[in-house]
Amino acid sequence: MGRARCAVISLALGLAMALSGCSTAGTSAVDTDGLPGVWTGSGGGRVEFYADGRFSMTGIPAESIAFTWSEPRNGATRVSGAGTWEQRDVDEDTLLLMIDAGGSFPTDEEVATLMVAEDGPPQVLFFSTNVDKPYGYEIEKNP
Numbered sequence: 001m002g003r004a005r006c007a008v009i010s011l012a013l014g015l016a017m018a019l020s021g022c023s024t025a026g027t028s029a030v031d032t033d034g035l036p037g038v039w040t041g042s043g044g045g046r047v048e049f050y051a052d053g054r055f056s057m058t059g060i061p062a063e064s065i066a067f068t069w070s071e072p073r074n075g076a077t078r079v080s081g082a083g084t085w086e087q088r089d090v091d092e093d094t095l096l097l098m099i100d101a102g103g104s105f106p107t108d109e110e111v112a113t114l115m116v117a118e119d120g121p122p123q124v125l126f127f128s129t130n131v132d133k134p135y136g137y138e139i140e141k142n143p
Contacts, residue, residue: 028116029092031123035085039125039139045078047139049085055097056082062104064127064137069109079104095125114139 036051044059058080062072065079072079081103088096097112099105117138118124127137 028119028123030087030095030114030116030125032087032092032095034123034141035095038142040142041137041139043078045137045139053084053086054082055085056080057097060127061137064129065099065110065112066129067110070105070107072104073106074104076104081105083108 035049037049039047039049041060043061045057045061045064046059047055047057049055059078060080062077062079081099083098083100085095085097088094093115095114097114099108099110099112101108113128114125115128116123117126122141122143124138124140126139129136
């Protein structure tokens with residue numbers, strides 16, 4: 001893993017820890033057994049998680065991802081891309097999306113952070129981006 005991606009992961013984990021201290025959201029473990037499938041959010045956002053640790057996403061609001069190293073291609077307000085997901089936090093309450101270059105992402109250095117907004121069932125996840133907000137863009141698994 002490159003140094004830039006490691007730095008982004010460290011920043012994402014720091015942000016996730018700060019967020020979990022600001023609200024009750026984000027304190028439950030992400031249910032990775034129930035993760036594979038299609039998750040959707042308002043306005044047509046979609047994330048598909050695969051059991052092999054990959055994901056693809058479309059229509060996610062660009063403000064839902066804390067761009068650290070680049071800006072979305074063509075100034076997109078909704079982004080698409082793919083990459084790998086993994087649970088990294090000691091308490092398993094954070095899911096990291098390591099985004100590959102392609103789609104709306106000019107480099108492979110961006111990382112999105114997902115946490116639990118509602119424990120469910122079904123769980124509702126949110127993209128955490130801003131320590132001044134309890135949580136960001138929510139996605140829920142389709143039945």
